[in-house]
Amino acid sequence: MEKYSPSIQRLISEFNSLPGIGPATAKNVAFHVLDMPQEKADGLIDAIKTARSSTCRCSICQNFTDSDPCSVCTDAMRDKSTVLVVESPKDVAIFERTHEYKGLYHVLHGVFDPLKNKSLEDTTISQLINRLSQNSEINEVIIATNQNAEGNATALYISRLVSPSGIKVTRIASGLPMGSNIENADDITLMSALNGRVNLS
C-alpha cells in the first residue's frame, strides 16, 4: 500500500466505498479532485447537494422525482390499471427507454436479501400493499425484480400478499435473451426457458 496524508487517504476511502469504484480508480479520482480548479470541485459538491435536496420519493410510486407525485403517476395518458414493480429507480428509466410499457410503476428500493442484512421492511412493499388497497383501478401487478434468488424470493412474497385481494400478479418472463445462442446459455436459464415455453400453434 502507498501512504498518503490522512485527508487524502480519507478521500480515497470515500470514493472506494462507492459502487463499481475499485482502489485504483478511487485513487485516480481523489487526485483528480485535488487537482481540479475550485469551480469544478464546487460544481461536483453542489451537484451532490442539489440532487439530494431536490430529489424526493414520489408518494405514489416511490420513484425518485423532482416533483411529487412524479410525472408518470400524474400522466393522464398512462394505463392506470397496471403496476410494474421494480427494484430500483434505474429500472424505471430502463423500462421507459423501451417506450413499450404504458402503465404505472412501483419502486421497491431494494429486495429481501438476508446476506446483505436487507429485510422486507427495507423495501417499499408495505406502501405497495397500501396503494393497491386504496386504488380500485389497478387490476394487474407485474413483478420485474431481477432474475436472481433475492429477486425471486421478493416476487414470491409480494405475490402471496397481493393475490388474496383478487388482483392478478405476474412475473416478467425468464429465458434466453433475444439474439443469443443456446450454446452460450447457462443451465439455469435454459431450464427456465424450457419451463416457460409458450404455444406457437
Add this chain to the structure above:
Amino acid sequence: MEKYSPSIQRLISEFNSLPGIGPATAKNVAFHVLDMPQEKADGLIDAIKTARSSTCRCSICQNFTDSDPCSVCTDAMRDKSTVLVVESPKDVAIFERTHEYKGLYHVLHGVFDPLKNKSLEDTTISQLINRLSQNSEINEVIIATNQNAEGNATALYISRLVSPSGIKVTRIASGLPMGSNIENADDITLMSALNGRVNLS
C-alpha cells in the same frame, strides 16, 4: 438513453466526468449517492472539502502535503543530493512504497502534451530549475516521467535545461518488466531493452 430528472442527470454527468468512471458506473454511483443516509452523503462532501482545504503543494518539491514543507523534504535522513522528477503525486507514493529510493522528489503535476493543450507552463519545471539554482547540494536529477511520447519529450526538455548547470541528468531505465516473457513484449519495449543493454561481464 434513459431519461432522468435534471438534477439526477447533472449528478450522473459530474461523476461521468471523473477519470475511469464510465456512464454505467456514473449512473450506479449517482443513485447510490441519492439513496445514502444523510450522514454518509455529508461524509463524502466533507472528505472532498477537507482534502482540498487541508492539502497544499509543498513549496520545495510541489508534492501534495498537509504541512509545508512536506515530510520528505524535511526528513533529515533523506539523501539531499538526488532529486527524482515525477509527473504526479501518485508516483511519489509508488516510489515510496518500494522503500528503495532515499533521495528527494520533484512533482511536475503534468507533462508537455500538445494534444491535451498542456504546455510546459502547466508543469512545475520552472520551480525545479529555481530549486536547482538555489541548492548546491543536488548533484543528480533522475527523470521518472512515464515511458511514452509526452513523458519522453518532457524528460528531454528538462535535461536540456538542467545539463548546462553541470548537474547530472538521468532517466529511469526502459525495458522488459521483471518476470515478463520476451514473447509478450511489444516491439518498442523490445527495441528499448536491446538499446539499453547492460554489461554483465
